[in-house]
Amino acid sequence: MDRKGKGPIDFADARQGSLENSVSKTCETKSPASSAKGPSRFALNRRHFLAAGAATLATPYLSKIARAQGSDVNVGVVVPLSGANAQFGVNSRNGIQLAADQINDNGGIKALGGAKINLIIADSTSTPTNAATVGQRLIAQQNVVAILGAYASSLSLALSEATERRDVPLLTMSFSDMITGRGFKNVFQVISKATTMGAAQLQGPAGVAEKAGKPLKSIAIMYEDTAFGTSQAGGLRETAAELGIEVVMDEAYPLGITDVTPLINQLRGTNADAVFPCSYLNDGVQIIRTMRQQGIDMPVIGGAGGYVIPDFRAALGEYAENVFSVAPSNYDLAPELTDPFKERFGYFMVHEAIEHAVCLDVLAKALEISGDTDSDALREALRNNRFEGGWAGIIPGGGVDFDETGLNTLAKPIIVQWRGEDLTTVWPDDVATKDAVWAGK
Template identity: 50%
Template sequence: MFYLRLPSIPRLPRIATLLTPFLLLSSAVFAPVAGAAEKVNIGLVFPFSGPNAQFGINSRQGIELALDDMKAAGLLKGLEVNLVSADVPAPNAAGAAVQRLITQNQVVGVIGSFVSSVTLAASEVTERAGVPMITHSFADQITGRGYRYIFQVAPRASTFGEKQFQYAADIAAKAGEKLSRIAIFYEDTAYGTAQAEGIRKAAKAAGVDVVIDDGYPLGITDVAPLINKLRRSDAQVVFPVSYFNDGLLIIRTMRQQRITLPVVGGAAGYIIPEFKQGLGEFAEDVYSIAPANYDKVPDIAKRYEARYHAFMPHEAIMYGAALQHMIAAIQQAGSTDPDKIRDAIAKLKKCDGFSAGIPGGCTSFGSTGLTASAYPIFVQWRGPGLVTVFPADAATAAPRWNGKEIK
């Protein structure tokens, strides 16, 4: 049986102890009528406006499809799930927005927010309120602070950075080229700095020189100094860790100046449909590290494309999986008490639905809230879409390096 949760109160142990009899009585009073669907509010915190709006829109579309899939399959089991959205384009708006979701909308959990700096700010509020949050944001700090109520369905940014380098080096070696000199460009937010650090450490461990290691402000408008520096260097490959607009500008400027060395993007804006639309032929063969790709769940991808007229980007997969995991946890807990939901999220290993589209095949979490099963993959632009090319056990096509297909 599910119980309606009262509006959230601050986490003060002595007060909570005093109020326990009242809360138990209230739960009995508000118990649902037998046979009635229990109404559950889940908050969505995403940038639906501003420079990262497309990521928020894509994420919400994946979440909506994931919810509809569960409804169609009869998997809600007496739950009426209501999604309550908050537009949070910047970190300074996160605290108030999440607080409203908890106190006014009585959400029992939060999904979001793609942008790591926003997730860091939002999870400060969910932690204080004791409300579970599941994110696909990458920054290491998200599950590195000892918090109990935050969960990451993707590996941390430094792991993405390490694999970005290692996968590129492995593919280059298969093509007969030993990497010895690389360039790193990264935007200076939590995501960019953490992922760049992963690339940097992996290169150092492999004895590879980082001949360019330059940060830049998010939303940069003039990349000429970066590209001129790249032209003068002897780098064999460039690793731009960028959101959408920055990534487009860097690669377009490179290709217009006939700099043809391989590009290995840092997920985010490199693996959404708009990347191809923005770059046209310049997108061909661009690599990116990725947390997931639509070619691993073709049936879900087909439904997404039929509804939204574009291939399903990674954030739609990851956040669809996050929602389904949270709903399954609510059912497993048999309660809308956020503490019980939090514990169920931590214990649950879900390997069907959208979760099957994540490399590793499941959503599950370790003791810190970090994924216990997911790992990064390499995708590459081929014509209108992305194919998974590395590692071999996840690949659906062979990689290409400098125009040459690697068997």
């Protein structure tokens, strides 16, 4: 194995002991899991690497002078590596690891004397309380300059409470409007907020349907009752009113629903022109499979989450064909950046992997600008600069520019569609890689 960089420190379960019990060197040797391909690529790798020595970690007493001389820069990563959202956490971790290795292979943070990015990864599980707990531990015990995470909005909201109290920047790709809507000064959201995503989820397909001569007159909305689902459904609802489209079903359901039959029966009775579900993988798969098995063939426009990962196509087969989804980004927009991910991990670079790579890229650029790991200096660099090129440039809209709330003002959602094994960008026209297929009535 080519050993160019260190693999991540993987604190795979914050519920089991202290963080120090699963420490390893980082950014010098690639994790064996990072090269895994084939059917097991989405399986959670719970392997822990034993510590080779305390000298690899920066302590809370490490001086800025040492940093300037090229010491590692500890970056916390809090993602769900177990529980219902584990596959998304693994995808996110892989994207961050790819970006970290690229930064380190290119000389590290030059403004800090070539300091290497040292990833310290913690499992939030899929529980908000654990996300906050492991975030607090990373800050208290590992001297992290910033934290990236935690994929699901409910996890990121809890994590942001911890980072705000400790005055540590949090870079996230979570959707919820509440992420940047609470007046926090240390949170930075690199993609559009959920209501904007929900608006695009309807605006794009409405235009596609109009172009196909089958304008949308009525729609059905179903959404999980989490921060992600409720915020995005709000955007759908408001946009339907603006476009004069009737909402004939507007139904919330609990995350992890075990029987979607009542939802699908209700949907059948609406005779809607299209359905807009906002859900993660397992719920989304149940919804589509039950619809298609019952002969309901209306167009489906998912709300990202579980609709835009290879597992969705693998689970549904032909039922996934032509399913649309809104997305913050897609791998086909910049294959020169995303192809190395597929070569390394064996599947296309899903949006959460892309956007977490963006988070690290923006952080690295901010460190180059500030030349300092001090929280105030880093926060000012993040807030007062526009980040373009590299991973930051893959975000539709051209880059990252945070407003006073920490929201990226440049981000623009896109619409993607399943075509065989490929997830292709079909809207808006200026970035589409293929024409959309509208099979509605």
